[in-house]
Amino acid sequence: MARTALIAANWKMYKTPAEAKAFVEAFLPLVAGHTRDEIALFPSPVLLPTVIASAAGSNVAVGCQNMHFAEEGAYTGETSVGQLLAIGATHTLIGHSERRQYFAETDEIVNKKLHTALKHNIIPIVCIGEVLAERESGQTESVLKTQVTGAFAGITAEAAAPIVIAYEPVWAIGTGKTATPEMAADAHKIIRAEVANLLGSDVAAAIRILYGGSVKPDNATALIGQEEIDGALVGGASLKPDSFTAIVKY
Ligand code: PGA
Secondary structure (H helix, E strand, C coil), X not given: CCCCCEEEEECCCCCCHHHXXXXXXXXXXXXXXXXXXXXXXXXXHHHHHHHHHHHCCCCEXXXXXXXXXXXXXXXXXXXXXXXXXXXXXXXXXXXXXXXXXXXXXXXXXXXXXXXXXXXXXXXXXXXXXXXXXXXXXXXXXXXXXXXXXXXXXXXXXXXXXXXXXXXXXXXXXXXXXXXXXXXXXXXXXXXXXXXXXXXXXXXXXXXXXXEECCCCHHHHHHHHCCCCCCEEEECHHHCXXXXXXXXXXX
């Protein structure tokens, strides 16, 4: 089944509004008319209005890096799905490994966020991946299965269509160490098989699984070129229009 690739920029906690605007103004002409892949930018919440306004009417979507599972409430410092939709965000990352590592997000929280995202029609990119010790001790497969099962608890096949998964081996994020295309494809096969197990083969065949972790212009083609890999979630190399464009045009 042909799956349209999604190339996503995770800007993490970088850029001011002026820098974000300058990025979009430089980037849009570079990718104008590029229809082969979907493109999305994930800036910090404070940058969203600027980036959404700058990208309006273009082929570049904008999403948030995180979202709370509650619809509203006394959750200081958090952002709700309604707030994101009201300003025109269309996507959100869920359970990025930095959220799991530094902000104690568990599979259970990821699951709650996924339910909220699907209920309100924001496109969720659910991030999963093993840490180095897990890979070295042969636990990659069981970790990925546990994360997929946890994230998808209570999700039905009918509701699952918008979900995107990002496989990001934690040891490859921001380290310059990339999984080889074969390693990434193997992990993607494990993830897709687990989705098939939970939600059936049609959902599994259609779901997009992105790779993330030190994706750069010089390794993007080998990675995204794998049949199992349906795009990329890019951190460091997404901060400059030229390098992110080179990845979009892998
Ligand atoms: P990186 O980050 O490309 O800088 O490794 C990827 C991510 O954290 O999504």
